[in-house]
Amino acid sequence: MADVVAKERKILVAIDEGEESAYALSWCLKNIVLENSKDTLVLLYAKPPRAVYTALDGTGYLFSSDIMATMDRYSNEVAECVIEKAKKLCRELNDVKVDMRIEHGDPRDVICQMAEKLGVDMVVMGSHGYGAIKRAFLGSVSNHCAQNVKCPVLIVKTPKSAAVNK
Amino acid sequence: MADVVAKERKILVAIDEGEESAYALSWCLKNIVLENSKDTLVLLYAKPPRAVYTALDGTGYLFSSDIMATMDRYSNEVAECVIEKAKKLCRELNDVKVDMRIEHGDPRDVICQMAEKLGVDMVVMGSHGYGAIKRAFLGSVSNHCAQNVKCPVLIVKTPKSAAVNK
Numbered sequence: 001m002a003d004v005v006a007k008e009r010k011i012l013v014a015i016d017e018g019e020e021s022a023y024a025l026s027w028c029l030k031n032i033v034l035e036n037s038k039d040t041l042v043l044l045y046a047k048p049p050r051a052v053y054t055a056l057d058g059t060g061y062l063f064s065s066d067i068m069a070t071m072d073r074y075s076n077e078v079a080e081c082v083i084e085k086a087k088k089l090c091r092e093l094n095d096v097k098v099d100m101r102i103e104h105g106d107p108r109d110v111i112c113q114m115a116e117k118l119g120v121d122m123v124v125m126g127s128h129g130y131g132a133i134k135r136a137f138l139g140s141v142s143n144h145c146a147q148n149v150k151c152p153v154l155i156v157k158t159p160k161s162a163a164v165n166k
Numbered sequence: 167m168a169d170v171v172a173k174e175r176k177i178l179v180a181i182d183e184g185e186e187s188a189y190a191l192s193w194c195l196k197n198i199v200l201e202n203s204k205d206t207l208v209l210l211y212a213k214p215p216r217a218v219y220t221a222l223d224g225t226g227y228l229f230s231s232d233i234m235a236t237m238d239r240y241s242n243e244v245a246e247c248v249i250e251k252a253k254k255l256c257r258e259l260n261d262v263k264v265d266m267r268i269e270h271g272d273p274r275d276v277i278c279q280m281a282e283k284l285g286v287d288m289v290v291m292g293s294h295g296y297g298a299i300k301r302a303f304l305g306s307v308s309n310h311c312a313q314n315v316k317c318p319v320l321i322v323k324t325p326k327s328a329a330v331n332k
Contacts, residue, residue: 009197024318027318031175031287031288031318032198034200121197122197127312127313140313142312143309143312143313146293146308146309146312146321147293147306147309149323150323150325151323152190152193152197152320152321152322152323153320153321153323154318154319154320154321155312155318155319155320155321156318157315157316157317157318157319159316
């Protein structure tokens with residue numbers, strides 16, 4: 001298989017506002033991406049639309065417009081911060097080629113679709129992703145992707161004592 | 167964290183009689199283990215005891231002694247074959263230091279316990295593991311380990327068209 005012997009690998013790293021994705025990215029940069037390699041890191045940030053929360057199941061009535069508005073604001077405010085944080089990590093840890101992607105949709109679907117569309121050799125992500133709040137509604141993104149992404153999936157947990165930026 | 171900056175990594179690869187674990191091992195040898203590195207590959211083969219099957223749940227009555235005996239024979243017969251196949255892959259693909267481990271118990275528990283006990287930096291495994299028959303009783307080993315192993319877990323699916331030994 002090409003993905004096995006390829007020298008120029010394309011590695012998709014799913015990033016979000018959670019520390020787990022920042023740690024997953026840093027771990028990948030230090031343990032997976034070869035220095036001076038031709039690897040390309042695709043940083044994928046998925047912004048789940050409101051529909052993701054309301055369309056989940058019969059519990060939609062739980063989400064008041066206040067909560068929705070708060071979550072939307074939160075999502076928009078952190079987006080730029082997350083992207084900058086990720087790029088900074090890449091610059092600091094490894095001089096790898098980075099391709100930034102921002103997609104709208106259920107992170108579970110976005111990650112699976114982009115992995116397929118871009119033909120990446122590997123997907124790297126935190127063990128949960130998308131924070132405690134969203135996870136409560138989305139369920140475990142990593143579980144879904146591990147089962148549905150065709151290429152190898154690396155799930156990185158954040159050790160309790162880990163300092164993400166070290 | 168030590169596992170982030172360590173130069174001498176210990177990578178646990180869960181192997182079984184399934185092609186998925188053989189592919190996972192080969193993918194790991196080609197994409198994760200650095201050539202001429204000080205990485206140590208721990209090949210872990212878990213042999214689930216009979217108790218695993220009978221103690222699962224109320225469906226125990228489904229397993230006749232014939233089926234149990236057949237599964238036990240099958241398990242014992244393939245063990246040596248699996249280990250030799252794995253060692254052969256390592257010799258062929260990468261001159262990495264290999265540490266062979268055979269443990270008895272529910273593969274899900276054995277993999278999580280050994281990862282912890284050996285303090286490995288990473289666990290690599292096929293997306294299911296333990297074959298169609300055992301998987302029906304054990305459930306997905308990779309799902310369980312991805313959720314319970316503390317270190318990063320790489321889940322490798324076998325592409326439909328992949329030839330494991332190429």
